[in-house]
Amino acid sequence: MEPENKISPEMAVAEADVRPEEAGEFVRGTSLWRDAWRRLLKNKLAVFGLIVVVLVTAASIAGPTVIKRSFGFTPDYIPTNDVKLIRSFPPFTGPDGEFSWKHPMGTDNAGRDQLARVLQGGQISLFVGIIATLVSLFIGISYGAIAGYVGGRIDDVMMRIVDVLYSLPYVILVIVLLSMFRSQTPRGQLTLLFVALGSVSWLTMARIVRGQVLSLKNQEFVLAARATGVSAPRIIFRHLVPNTLGPVIVYATLTIPQIMLTEAFLSFLGLGVQAPLASWGSLAADGVQNIAIFPWQLIFPGVTMALTLFSLNFLGDGLRDALDPQMRTI
């Protein structure tokens, strides 16, 4: 992406000091984003990824409600009034082994509908992925932008700290943290999970933003801003950070599946999301127990999760190619 592309609107914004909503419209109108969008649409795999992500997200949000309206059961509904129903049915099977639309993904040991549980698990998994990514964005952008803009010795120290943190065996520490501070409530454990995952994943973001800021901070528009007496925080967050958005969006898209995978890993070990809440990881963990007899209990949450991660990764790759053809990492 050419720096010139990005500077002109920003300079205009700086001069006119437009309100945020108008500024947002202005940025959207520039050729950079439209170009990127066009390039993204040409990439078939990325479009496939985008469609699947949108579908899975929509289904996760609306699905449990729709199922409740049409069949009357919630993800944690156990059919206590009929003992015959409290067992695991294969997909598309009714109580007497006949074909039935009621449970397209079958039921779990307690007779709960798997589809509803997988969709509700999707809510939690996506929610964790997005929130923890936002946390990492917030920390990473602030840290990286400040280090890059201030420069000198402070930058040295800040980046050395990142280097050291980078080399820590994080997952090990997260496991210790989550198992030691095991919360009594599912919500508490979820909050702990956000903190743990968010605080782990901001390092790369900080490095990317710092690199971008370093290459931007000596350009004329920053000089102009400084000359007109704009304060340092305002220069950083109003002028520099918006210009780093391309790589940041790309990396954020690739962070979401990573965090979801870590969340699933922790939930699989029994340290993440707790019952009655469920995520794809904890559903898979439940499913593994019965793999020999009721394989569908593992296969449906597992495959849904893999498909979502697969799509997110392709979308991230596509976004990277579209927004920044020169950035070539994995």
Add this chain to the structure above:
Amino acid sequence: MLRFIIRRLLITIPTILVVITITWGLIKLAPGNFYSGEKRLPAAIEKNIREKYSLDKPWYQQYARTMANIVLRFDFGTSLRFEGQSVNSIIWRSLPVSAAVGVLAYLLALVVGITVGSIAALKQNSRWDYSSMALAMLGISVPNFVLGPILVLVFSLGLYWLPPSRWGGFPSKNLILPVLTLSALYMAYIARLTRAGMLEVLRSDYIRTARAKGLSEKDVVIKHGLRGGLMPVVSYTGPALAFLLTGTVVVERIFALPGLGNYFIQASLNRDEPLIIGIVAFISITLLFMNMLVDIAYAYLDPRVRYH
């Protein structure tokens, strides 16, 4: 070069101490202890035990004692859960299990990943390229705790070819499924890295020179292409080791292998403090020293990397 190594050591050793301190701090800050919960003991016995493990001393004395034992004698004490067994003996007993699975998985990933990645790069935009890269993406996206049980379902419970779990010594058929499960992710990453690295190198001037002076395609690719193209794979070794560690935790649990990862999870869930600290310390020492070696190897292999 020597200065570089010393500098790295100066960072690595304090980092290890920081990791141990953080772990220790987390354990001490957390409410409860090994004996709270179901294992509740009569007050007198608990008092004796607390004295034995010097849990009755103020926190700074406990910390100083723990650190001194680790730094001076590499002694982590005895496990609370596995009574009478020293943490060291547990570590040395379980290490070969984890190492066997981890090393085999990494070697398999290297061989397959580099082969697939190079072929994909050489035949860029071919059907082979697209299908192998889609497969690699699948390898990155399918969590190992889904892949493992599915492999068990197919090869053990369906076809009866391989044992579904348990440690059977080295080498044994029991290793095949855990190694496959663990290596899928690295295979995929390494294939992608190799492809990207090779694509970049194959376009460079020195490859054109090599071709121009009449080297066979095989020599160009193997002698010149791979050497440059594999640099990203070398630098991935560090992160791979870290992933490998987390991977083994899951794989050892799925396949019920008595490795370090399995003991670590058990220790964490049981609040077996000496064992947690021991395994964390051991893992961070291994990881950080391996990372250091990788950095040194990288600096040695690529003259463009400066030593500071």
